[in-house]
Structure formats: structure tokens, C-alpha cells
Amino acid sequence: MTTINHEGFTSGEPTGSLVVFSDITEQPLEELYAAAKEQVMTDAMGALVIFDGIVRNHDHGSAVNGLSYSAHPQAKEFMAETVASVAAELDGVRLWAVHRVGPIAIGESALTVMAAAAHRGRAFDACEMVADRIKAQVPIWKEQKLHDGSIEWVGIDTNPS
Numbered sequence: 160m161t162t163i164n165h166e167g168f169t170s171g172e173p174t175g176s177l178v179v180f181s182d183i184t185e186q187p188l189e190e191l192y193a194a195a196k197e198q199v200m201t202d203a204m205g206a207l208v209i210f211d212g213i214v215r216n217h218d219h220g221s222a223v224n225g226l227s228y229s230a231h232p233q234a235k236e237f238m239a240e241t242v243a244s245v246a247a248e249l250d251g252v253r254l255w256a257v258h259r260v261g262p263i264a265i266g267e268s269a270l271t272v273m274a275a276a277a278h279r280g281r282a283f284d285a286c287e288m289v290a291d292r293i294k295a296q297v298p299i300w301k302e303q304k305l306h307d308g309s310i311e312w313v314g315i316d317t318n319p320s
Contacts, residue, residue, distance in 0.1 A: 172251055172277055173201075173203040173204070173251045173276075173277055174250055174251055175250065175251070176245075176246035176247070176249055176250055176251060176252045176253070176254070177246060177252075177253050177254070178239070178242045178243050178246050178254050178255075178256075179195075179198045179199050179253050179254060179255045180195070180198060180199075180255045180256075180257070181235075181238050181239050181241075181242040181243075181254075181255070181256045181257065182235065182238070182256075182257045182258075183230050183234050183235050183238055183257070183258050183259075183260055183299070184257055184258075184259060184260070185259065185260055185261040186259070187259070187267060187268070188211075188257055188259050188267075188268035188269075188270075188271045189267070189268055191257060191271070192271070195255045195257075195271070195273055196273065198255060199253045199254070199255045199273045199274075199275045200253075200275050201253065201275070203277060204253065204275040204276060204277060204282075205276075205277050205278060205279075206275065206276050206277070206278055206279040206281070206282035206283075207273060207274070207275045207282060208273070208274050208275075208279070208282040208283050208285070208286040209271065209272070209273050209286070210270070210271065210272040210286050210287070210289075210290045211268050211270075211271050212268065212269045212270035212271070212290070213266060213267070213268055213269070214226060214263050214264065214265050214266060214267055214268075214269055215265065216265045218303060218311075218313070221303075221305050221306070221307070221311070222305060222306030222307075223265070223303050223304065223305060223306070224265075224304045224305065224306055225262065225263075225264065225265065225303075225304045226262070226263060226301055226302060226303045226304060227260075227261060227262045227263065227301075227302045228258070228259060228260040228261065228263065228269060228299055228300065228301050228302075229260060229299070229300050229302065230258075230260045230297075230298065230299045230300075231298035231299070233298075234258075234297055234298050234299055237296060237297045237298060238256070238258065238293065238297050241289070241292045241293055241296050241297055242254050242256050242289055242292075242293075244292065245285055245288045245289050245292065248288070249276075249281060249284065249285050249288070251276055251277055251281060252274055252275065252276045252281060252282065252285040253274070253275040253276075254272070254273070254274055254275075254285060254289055255271075255272070255273040255274075256270075256271070256272045256273070256289050256290075256293060257270070257271055258270045258293060258297065258299055260299065270290065270293060270294075272286050272289045272290045272293070273286070274286035274289060294314075299314060300312055300313065300314045300315050301313040301314055
């Protein structure tokens with residue numbers, strides 16, 4: 160339980176968890192970082208863990224020239240439910256997660272997750288859980304343009320449940 164002491168400071172571990180923000184957007188995620196950090200952090204949070212999924216120039220031994228993400232029409236709802244499931248399991252975390260869709264250049268962010276907690280262990284756990292669940296449960300598909308001219312779809316077997 161969080162209490163206010165006689166000097167106006169809170170003491171005790173934060174309780175309750177909150178999804179500060181979750182979305183799917185075509186906007187570059189790098190532009191959102193500063194505001195996201197301000198939204199997810201509070202004076203009670205001593206740790207902020209950020210997962211930033213960056214588009215790389217290779218995948219499973221194949222050179223990648225570029226890629227584009229597509230999302231199911233209800234992907235935003237799946238995203239919100241997925242992030243909320245982590246908040247429901249872990250106490251004292253604040254979560255922010257956004258996945259980008261559309262064409263994304265090599266070196267740009269495709270998925271960013273921020274998890275704040277009073278202590279680093281809880282923040283690391285929350286961040287990893289959110290990133291893993293988004294990849295497994297949110298119907299977003301990656302179309303990779305390989306160096307040899309072929310196209311490869313990744314995540315097409317994601318099953319919205």
C-alpha cells in the first residue's frame with residue numbers, strides 16, 4: 160500500500176498496474192520515445208526497461224533489403240488485451256507498447272515496449288512478457304523483401320483468439 164508521510168512523500172511499494180498506452184501506428188516510433196518515457200515513469204518507479212525491436216538487414220541467414228508490416232483490422236484491440244493481460248498478472252507496473260505497421264527501413268523501430276516498476280526485476284519481467292505476448296498473440300504480419308528478390312511472410316500463422 161502506498162501512503163503519504165508527513166513531508167508529502169509517498170512511501171511503500173506501488174500497487175496496482177496500468178497500461179499507460181498501447182497502439183499500432185504507421186508513425187515512426189523513435190518520435191514517440193521522450194513522451195512515452197514521461198507517461199510511463201512516476202516518482203515511485205525506480206526502473207524503466209525498454210525493448211526496442213529494430214529492423215535488421217538479415218533473417219535466418221538471408222539478406223533482407225526491406226520490410227513492411229500488415230495488421231488484422233482488429234489488431235489494436237488484440238494489442239490492448241495482450242498488454243492488459245500482463246498488467247493483470249504483475250502488480251506495480253506501468254506499461255507502454257506500440258507496434259509499427261507499413262514499410263519500415265532497416266535500422267528503424269518496429270516494436271517498442273516500455274515497462275516501469277519500483278525495481279528492475281519486475282520491470283524486466285513485464286517488458287519481456289509484453290514483447291513476447293505481442294509477437295505471439297497480436298495478428299501482425301511481416302513481409303520481408305529478400306536480397307535475392309524473393310518475398311517472405313513472417314507471423315502469418317498468428318492466430319487471433
